[in-house]
Amino acid sequence: MHAMQYEITLPADYDMGIIRERVATRGHLLDDFPGLGLKAYLVRERGDASPVNQYAPFYLWADPEGMNSFLWGPGFQGIVNDFGRPVVQHWTGLSYEEGPASGAVPGAATRRRTPLREGVPPGEAVADAVARHAREARRDGVVASALAVDPRHWELLAFTLWADAEAPAGEGERFRVLHLSAPGRGRLGAGRQW
Structure with a gap:
């Protein structure tokens, strides 16, 4: 599993209805994309628990070929054509869990970044994080949850x-989910990824 996200930060007075319309008319195009586990079409709006207007799709790829096919194909080129080429962040997958609300259509998402502590062996820190992730994924309201790592940082x-529709406070950065494409969600595997 590979996690990937790009963030398109928009002007404070940007009409976010444009993004909603974009997702409503184009979101379904990835509903059967080969190699894609899931794509959450995410937005944050200034003043709604966010300091910025932002379109920030988040992907979980079941295989790297699917990710590469998207990045080097017409799907990502559409983003580049409309918004310029954003930085694409990516992480190596560590764990994926379906939550108690796995059958629900998600209305919100959270993203939490945590540095691995210095002085702790990386394998130990990651094993502890995976165990904590498994417990957190069992909380009420969780549809699905992924844990990944960026070993560069x-x-x-x-x-x-x-x-x-509202993510719990204190879980990290909060987003609204406009659409979920999940053609390979079952291929993401459960639990630890190594």
């Missing part, structure tokens, strides 16, 4: 989809 990333 030694940063953990926890991404969670929530059934409610």
Whole structure:
């Protein structure tokens, strides 16, 4: 599993209805994309628990070929054509869990970044994080949750989809989910990824 996200920060007075319309008319195009586990079409709006207007799709790829096919194909080129080429962040998958609300359509998502502590062996820190992630994914309202790591910056990333339209406070950065494409969600595997 590979996690990937790009963030398109928009002007403070940007009409976010444009993004909603974009997702409403184009979101379904990835509903059967080969190699894609899931794509959550995420937005944050200034003043709604966010300091910025932002379109920030989040992907979980079941295989690298699917990710590469998207990045080097017409799908990502559409983003580049409309917004310029954003930085694409990516993380190596550590764990994926379906939550108690796995059958629900997610309304919100959270993203939490945590640096791996210095002085702790990386394998030990990651094993502890995976165990904590498994417990957190069993909370009420969780649709699905992924844990990944960026070994360049030694940063953990926890991404969670929530059934409610409002994500719980204190879980990290909060987003609204406009659409979920999940053609290979069952291929993401459960639990630890090594």
